[in-house]
Amino acid sequence: MEVKMLQSQSSAAEQSFPLSREEASSLRLKIEELEGERSRLEEDKKTLEMQLERFTLQGSYDQSRTKVLHMSMNPASAAKQRLREDQARLQEECKQLRELVHTLERGGPIPADLEAVASLPSSKELTELRKQVESAELKNQRLKEVFQTKIQEFRKVCYALTGYQIDITTENQYRLTSMYAEHKADCLIFKATGPSGAKMQLLETAFSHTVQELIELHLLRQDSIPAFLSALTLDLFSRQTVA
Secondary structure, eight states: OOOOOOOOOOSOTTOOOOOOHHHHHHHHHHHHHHHHHHHHHHHHHHHHHHHHHHTOOOOOOOGGGOEEEEOOOOHHHHHHHHHHHHHHHHHHHHHHHHHHHHHHHHTOOOOGGGGGGTOOOOHHHHHHHHHHHHHHHHHHHHHHHHHHHHHHHHHHHHHHHHSEEEEEOSTTEEEEEETTOSSTTOOEEEEEESGGGOEEEEEOOTTGGGGHHHIIIIIIISOOHHHHHHHHHHHHHHHHHHO
16 A cells, blocks of 8 residues: 655745644554554565465475476566565655654754655545545455455366466475376476576476476477476376276
């Protein structure tokens, strides 16, 4: 949520005036609202981290035996980056408001860098702002619910169309399990690397050792993840058909 910064209506940057009780109360209320928003952003960040940790895959891998491949950007990292930026912005605004309160309590002139936050909204404006905040929070909650529903629908469609269930294991790592896998533990692990997760590494797993010929042909020679996954699907499907 963005905090509305009001332009100073005073033309005298260095003019000194005492802090009234109403102004001090309004400033403190604004600081509490900003700190409350920062706390909510931190809670959202913790929730995302807990969701990622829930799917943590135990085990190790040899990075020297991986292959760098191309894939799309990672949305989880982008969301976490936005949360960090919002948190830093709100912290800076809280700091400026605290400095303004201290300046007014001392009866000193308002520094030029604090003039932008010196103009306080009226009670009517504050009430309207609170209504806008409540409306935005309600809309945000509904969007989150719709987003979660769409994510589940998208995962089901991907599974039905590609034959692979894709799960996030740890940050920047994705587990692919084929619907034709002979065992539940048969899976492939890809790790996003490079700027915005634009490249992928195929990590070593017990299952990857059983498809070395496909890896050699489609990944190392042809450098194509789609061709590799398609060939693996046909191979697993043929095994079930023969059986």
